[in-house]
Amino acid sequence: MLSIVEAAGWPIWPLILCSITALAIVLERLNSLRGARVLPPRLLDEALAVSTASLPSPDTVDKLERNSPLGSVLAAGFRAARRPHASPESLREDMENAGRAVMHRLQRYLNALGTVASAAPLLGLLGTVVGLIEIFGSQTAGSSNPLLLAHGISVALYNTAFGLIIAVPSLMFHRYFRGRVDDFGIELEQAARRLATHLQPQLEVARDPRG
Numbered sequence: 001m002l003s004i005v006e007a008a009g010w011p012i013w014p015l016i017l018c019s020i021t022a023l024a025i026v027l028e029r030l031n032s033l034r035g036a037r038v039l040p041p042r043l044l045d046e047a048l049a050v051s052t053a054s055l056p057s058p059d060t061v062d063k064l065e066r067n068s069p070l071g072s073v074l075a076a077g078f079r080a081a082r083r084p085h086a087s088p089e090s091l092r093e094d095m096e097n098a099g100r101a102v103m104h105r106l107q108r109y110l111n112a113l114g115t116v117a118s119a120a121p122l123l124g125l126l127g128t129v130v131g132l133i134e135i136f137g138s139q140t141a142g143s144s145n146p147l148l149l150a151h152g153i154s155v156a157l158y159n160t161a162f163g164l165i166i167a168v169p170s171l172m173f174h175r176y177f178r179g180r181v182d183d184f185g186i187e188l189e190q191a192a193r194r195l196a197t198h199l200q201p202q203l204e205v206a207r208d209p210r211g
Helices: 002-008 012-031 043-050 058-067 069-082 090-104 109-135 146-207
Strands: none
Touching: 012 090, 012 109, 043 058, 043 069, 058 069, 069 090, 069 109, 069 146, 090 146, 109 146
């Protein structure tokens, strides 16, 4: 591997940095965007069951918020429902705001991964140009330097290959994570609607002056 790096010349180092960055983001997002971590399977049903008779206590809501991204959205709904004169509109608005914050966290580092996917081929092209410059620089009137010619070809080919090797997986994972986040957004929205519908009778009782 070291011999390849030496043959590729100095343009390979930015590509190595890009590959390390992309690998770190992919591993972190694979862990953070697991379905069980974002949308625990039974969390919504448990939250609905606990709040059937009355709203959960503030301590329970705090634990729910720390549980997962879904828990953060549900906790926002419970907090909104506990406020005096709460309405279905304010409940939905609070959960929408919490959902936007959650979606922002789920999209963390994806722009950086997309940047790596876009920049890697350009850095590979830069290495190709550097290699071509060395190739032409090795040619003199009536003679040529085989060692410089071979080095220039190595720089050009290795950097082109490395740029594509980094860009293709980065782009694939970027698209995959984007789709996964979009799917989570739809499921979070559906969960928020279920909670809003579930809490509506309690909101009506709380607003009824005869209650």
